[in-house]
Amino acid sequence: MPDATTMPAVALSGIRKSYGPLEVLHGVSLAAREGEVISILGSSGSGKSTLLRCINMLEVPNGGSVAFHGETISLDQTPGRAPRPRDSAQINRLRSKAAMVFQSFNLWSHLTILENLIEAPVHVQKRSRKDCLAEAEALLERVGIADKRHCYPTHLSGGQQQRAAIARALAMQPRVMLFDEPTSALDPELVGEVLKVMRDLAAEGRTMLIVTHEMAFARDVSTRTVFLHKGRIEEEGPPSEVFSNPRSERFRQFVSREHLQG
Amino acid sequence: MNTLGLMSFGPDGWGYSMLAATGTTVAVAACGFFVGALLGCLGAAASLSRLRVLRLVADFYTTVLRGIPDLLVIYLFYFGSSSVISTASALFGAEGFVGAPAFLTGALAIGVVSGAYQMQVFRGAVLALSKGEIEAGRAYGMPSLLLFRRIVLPQAARFAIPGIGNVWQLVLKESALISVIGLVELMRQAQIGSGSTRQPFSFYLTAGALYLLITLVSGLVFRFAEKQAMRGIRRGV
Amino acid sequence: MPFDLPFLAESFVALLRGIPLTLQLTVLSVVAGGILAFGLAFMRISRRWWLDAPARFYILVFRGTPLLVQIYIIYYGLSQFPVLRNSVLWPFLREAYWCAMLALAFNTAAYSAEIIRGGLLSVPAGHVEAARACGMSGFLLFRRIVMPLALRQMLPGYSNEIILMVKSTALASTITLLEITGIAAKLISESYRPVEIFVCAGAIYLAINFLVARLFAWLEYAVSPETRKPEERRA
Numbered sequence A: 001m002p003d004a005t006t007m008p009a010v011a012l013s014g015i016r017k018s019y020g021p022l023e024v025l026h027g028v029s030l031a032a033r034e035g036e037v038i039s040i041l042g043s044s045g046s047g048k049s050t051l052l053r054c055i056n057m058l059e060v061p062n063g064g065s066v067a068f069h070g071e072t073i074s075l076d077q078t079p080g081r082a083p084r085p086r087d088s089a090q091i092n093r094l095r096s097k098a099a100m101v102f103q104s105f106n107l108w109s110h111l112t113i114l115e116n117l118i119e120a121p122v123h124v125q126k127r128s129r130k131d132c133l134a135e136a137e138a139l140l141e142r143v144g145i146a147d148k149r150h151c152y153p154t155h156l157s158g159g160q161q162q163r164a165a166i167a168r169a170l171a172m173q174p175r176v177m178l179f180d181e182p183t184s185a186l187d188p189e190l191v192g193e194v195l196k197v198m199r200d201l202a203a204e205g206r207t208m209l210i211v212t213h214e215m216a217f218a219r220d221v222s223t224r225t226v227f228l229h230k231g232r233i234e235e236e237g238p239p240s241e242v243f244s245n246p247r248s249e250r251f252r253q254f255v256s257r258e259h260l261q262g
Numbered sequence B: 001m002n003t004l005g006l007m008s009f010g011p012d013g014w015g016y017s018m019l020a021a022t023g024t025t026v027a028v029a030a031c032g033f034f035v036g037a038l039l040g041c042l043g044a045a046a047s048l049s050r051l052r053v054l055r056l057v058a059d060f061y062t063t064v065l066r067g068i069p070d071l072l073v074i075y076l077f078y079f080g081s082s083s084v085i086s087t088a089s090a091l092f093g094a095e096g097f098v099g100a101p102a103f104l105t106g107a108l109a110i111g112v113v114s115g116a117y118q119m120q121v122f123r124g125a126v127l128a129l130s131k132g133e134i135e136a137g138r139a140y141g142m143p144s145l146l147l148f149r150r151i152v153l154p155q156a157a158r159f160a161i162p163g164i165g166n167v168w169q170l171v172l173k174e175s176a177l178i179s180v181i182g183l184v185e186l187m188r189q190a191q192i193g194s195g196s197t198r199q200p201f202s203f204y205l206t207a208g209a210l211y212l213l214i215t216l217v218s219g220l221v222f223r224f225a226e227k228q229a230m231r232g233i234r235r236g237v
Numbered sequence C: 001m002p003f004d005l006p007f008l009a010e011s012f013v014a015l016l017r018g019i020p021l022t023l024q025l026t027v028l029s030v031v032a033g034g035i036l037a038f039g040l041a042f043m044r045i046s047r048r049w050w051l052d053a054p055a056r057f058y059i060l061v062f063r064g065t066p067l068l069v070q071i072y073i074i075y076y077g078l079s080q081f082p083v084l085r086n087s088v089l090w091p092f093l094r095e096a097y098w099c100a101m102l103a104l105a106f107n108t109a110a111y112s113a114e115i116i117r118g119g120l121l122s123v124p125a126g127h128v129e130a131a132r133a134c135g136m137s138g139f140l141l142f143r144r145i146v147m148p149l150a151l152r153q154m155l156p157g158y159s160n161e162i163i164l165m166v167k168s169t170a171l172a173s174t175i176t177l178l179e180i181t182g183i184a185a186k187l188i189s190e191s192y193r194p195v196e197i198f199v200c201a202g203a204i205y206l207a208i209n210f211l212v213a214r215l216f217a218w219l220e221y222a223v224s225p226e227t228r229k230p231e232e233r234r235a
């Protein structure tokens, strides 16, 4: 057991989110300790993306709270009005510590790969350009696309783009990394190269929350698996337990269905 | 007198003259527009033809006319035809400058200008046609003219409607320039009115409002036409 | 008609003197109108109806009426009001030069606003979201991500708008300004030789517009290196 006094890297408590009359998340609580790799599973529309986006406030939850290392994000959740952050400086500061990797990469098309990597470190975190460049080069080397550093995103394959996007997230020196189905926009033969990079990250003890449909990956790599169903956590625990011995019937069905497809 | 009083339809009001002038504006714009449609069709056909000379001529036409001010073209047509008429009437013993008919020269001038724009629209519409459908026509043995009339034209017309709508709005606004050669359309009537009442703001504002009204109404008409023409076409976006 | 070369040359030189005024009117009104257009475009995309509605109305009015009406309202129309005639603005509003400039700027603002709005709306939502997720917001986000991406979309439309503006400056001649078309009209009414003068004036306008088009083609090339092949870029 890790020291009980250390603050969790990310703590969600009672997160509720509605779009108009439709409540998508009905009070989700989840805490990720430092170094944990949490995989979030669930069928389409269960609210996985919404949950992830509530963590870095791309969606502002209607109820509940989010805290990074004990610092709670200050939110204005007056009923009857759209929820909004109280302090945008706080949001920007915390966002730069919780880097997100998107399903559709979202590399900025007007910047080269290298420029994509140093954009936020230089302009948001105000670090020196020289240091950032050196670090970016090393990161690209690490994800195996150093030769592409002066290319624009459109000239890269999907797998290379996603690896560049992961490097961009790493360049922020994040305390937490959020992945929203990082491999589902990729051709099957490109999935492996991205998963390998993520495996390495998990092995070096990074705190990661990963929404994924890759069962084998979730099972092998994550320290904890969360199964979301209709905006609630239905099953939660170490993958070795939940996969071999699921408590919830729905999760059992979900696993067998995905296995048949996979 | 306030603007509403000025524009009343009573004996002292300018309502009737302004309304009649609006009619002239629409008429001259419509004539110019049709001349332009004719030239635009010819131009588009030429620019899509296999003959290099025709393509060059069409290209020259649309580049030049879209690159120089319309006012200059109107001056050319007015003074050009006036000097021809003056020369001709001098042969019959008349003296001095004889002005050309403003309506005719004005309509021709904006026709030639709008033709350059309409040519681009038609060209684009033809190029947007599905190659497959034309090939299907060929495969069923349709001769060129029949293919053009039955397949190309009806489809191209559909694609052309939005662009043509824009050109019509352009022509309508350009027609105001014909006032400089003395045709009593809306703009000129407003000038006359403001000259004799010393209330230019009221008159030009009224003219502006009437132009706005025409452009709004024609916008609605074209939107309706587009909707009608687009029935049965699945939109990609 | 005999081809009179000396006359052609003489008219050409006379017309060349109109170029500075034509360019001044174009550049100043495009700059002023561009600033106004940005404001209008932001009002349009603000998602607040009380900002959106006035901007919509402005654009509707200025795009739905002839530029000539706008010029006349400002130059002739405003003199109807004694309040204005006695105000500090009158020295400006009395001058045809400033009136033409004002009308051209107001006019191009309406058209440019829609071009700018189109450019801003073309920025992919994912790109903006990725920037937000990195902690960018406000002016930084606009300057580093939104504007560069929007610019690429806007340039072709804006190039057209500027060519239209060069042509529109001809209307300044109707309120006594002697730019290229004003000089041409004067020469024609003095000499009754419209064709030669038309050819000269037309050639000058075509040359200006050709240069504008080339300039924008170059700008477009310069700001979008990502559309080029890697080899080209290194050269």
Ligand SMILES: Nc1ncnc2c1ncn2[C@@H]1O[C@H](COP(=O)(O)OP(=O)(O)OP(=O)(O)O)[C@@H](O)[C@H]1O
Binding pocket: A019, A024, A042, A043, A044, A045, A046, A047, A048, A049, A050, A051
């Ligand atoms: N911006 C939005 N406006 C309205 N409804 C939304 C919005 N975003 C998501 N939803 C709804 O919220 C629910 C959860 O969506 P979410 O994207 O979180 O699902 P997901 O679990 O990520 O699914 P998938 O596996 O397909 O990505 C869905 O019913 C969706 O229709």
Ligand SMILES: [Mg+2]
Binding pocket: A048, A049, A050, A181
């Ligand atoms: Mg999702």
